[in-house]
Amino acid sequence: MCVRRAVYYDPDTAKEDPSKQGVCSNFLCNSKPGDKIKITGPSGKIILLPEDDPNATHIMIANGTGVVPFRGYLRRMFMESVPKFKFGGLAWLFLGVANTDSILYDDEFTKYLKDYPDNFRYDKALNREQKNRSGGKMYVQDKIEEYSDEIFKLLDNGAHIYFCGLKGMMPGIQDTLKKVAEQRGENWEEKLSQLKKNKTMEC
Ligand SMILES: NC(=O)c1ccc[n+]([C@@H]2O[C@H](COP(=O)([O-])OP(=O)(O)OC[C@H]3O[C@@H](n4cnc5c(N)ncnc54)[C@H](OP(=O)(O)O)[C@@H]3O)[C@@H](O)[C@H]2O)c1
Numbered sequence: 206m207c208v209r210r211a212v213y214y215d216p217d218t219a220k221e222d223p224s225k226q227g228v229c230s231n232f233l234c235n236s237k238p239g240d241k242i243k244i245t246g247p248s249g250k251i252i253l254l255p256e257d258d259p260n261a262t263h264i265m266i267a268n269g270t271g272v273v274p275f276r277g278y279l280r281r282m283f284m285e286s287v288p289k290f291k292f293g294g295l296a297w298l299f300l301g302v303a304n305t306d307s308i309l310y311d312d313e314f315t316k317y318l319k320d321y322p323d324n325f326r327y328d329k330a331l332n333r334e335q336k337n338r339s340g341g342k343m344y345v346q347d348k349i350e351e352y353s354d355e356i357f358k359l360l361d362n363g364a365h366i367y368f369c370g371l372k373g374m375m376p377g378i379q380d381t382l383k384k385v386a387e388q389r390g391e392n393w394e395e396k397l398s399q400l401k402k403n404k405t406m407e408c
Contacts, residue, residue, distance in 0.1 A: 207273045207309060211232045252407055254278045254363065260294040262364035264356060266345055266378065268301040269309075271370025276310050283317045283325070295359075297326040301345035301370070303333045330353070345374065346381040353385040360400065367407045375408065 211227025236242060252274045255261070265275040276300055282292035288302065296317075302308050308329065317325045328348050335343035349356060360366060368375065379393075386393035400406035 206233070206351075207270055207276075208233045210268050213276040228387050229238055233408075252369065254281055254333075255404075256290045258294070259290050259292050262297070262359050262362070263365055264297045264359065264366040265297070266349065266366070266368045266370075268298045268345060268370025269307070270375050271368075272300050272309055274300075274369050275367070275368065276313065279317060279325075281315070292324065295324055295326070297328075299328050299330070299345050299360075301330040301348075302332070303373070305331060305334060315396060344377060346378045347376065350381050350385065353381075357385065357391075359387060360396075360405070363405065365405045365407070366400065369408075 208230050211230045213222050213225035213227075215222045226311045233242070254263070254277070263278065263325065265273055265278065279296060279298070281287065281290065282296055300308065300314075308331075312327075314327050317359045318327050328387055330345045330348045332344060337343045337347035356364075357364075368378065382397075383393040397406070
């Protein structure tokens with residue numbers, strides 16, 4: 206389980222306010238090895254790997270702990286032994302984190318890269334360490350722009366695309382995809398509604 210402790214800082218005093226700390230994250234982070242914990246779920250919208258075509262392409266865009274559902278997808282593809290799902294397609298993970306030391310599960314992903322070079326691609330945007338083309342922070346949308354030609358070709362050929370992470374990352378990503386579509390003489394809104402209709406896009 207991947208849990209990030211949620212702590213609230215009062216914007217006026219810049220001091221921590223324990224009365225508003227994240228209930229679930231702090232409960233889990235304060236628990237000790239051996240403690241018994243009751244869990245339930247999933248609740249609300251669930252995100253599941255479509256397994257009807259084991260040769261499909263899956264493009265995964267994540268920020269921070271948003272990588273967690275994709276870690277599950279990748280374990281399913283490359284680690285678990287599933288008789289009816291022998292993955293032979295392409296999984297491409299784009300991960301945005303602040304610094305090298307905040308990359309989650311890098312060892313797992315690097316191993317997949319080594320063991321399955323034809324089926325896995327892994328690109329990181331280290332927000333505060335790398336610079337984008339205009340000299341600003343390197344965000345996942347900058348990486349998407351860098352590989353936009355390939356991404357659009359894959360989408361045209363039926364690739365699935367997923368986004369998970371901060372809600373605030375979506376406007377920047379949408380703007381980038383729109384800009385790229387326009388450069389290619391395509392209408393992003395139409396493409397987006399087609400992707401959603403085909404159920405090949407999940408946020
Ligand atoms: N649905 C699920 O299953 C699931 C699972 C896990 C997590 N999540 C969600 O994923 C989110 C991740 O939170 P976190 O605390 O782990 O992330 P975080 O560390 O706060 O953010 C990760 C990176 O995103 C960058 N970022 C900030 N604004 C951005 C923007 N507009 N465009 C692109 N990148 C941007 C940040 O860069 P800077 O700080 O340098 O600006 C930061 O380095 C949470 O909202 C969590 O609830 C969902």
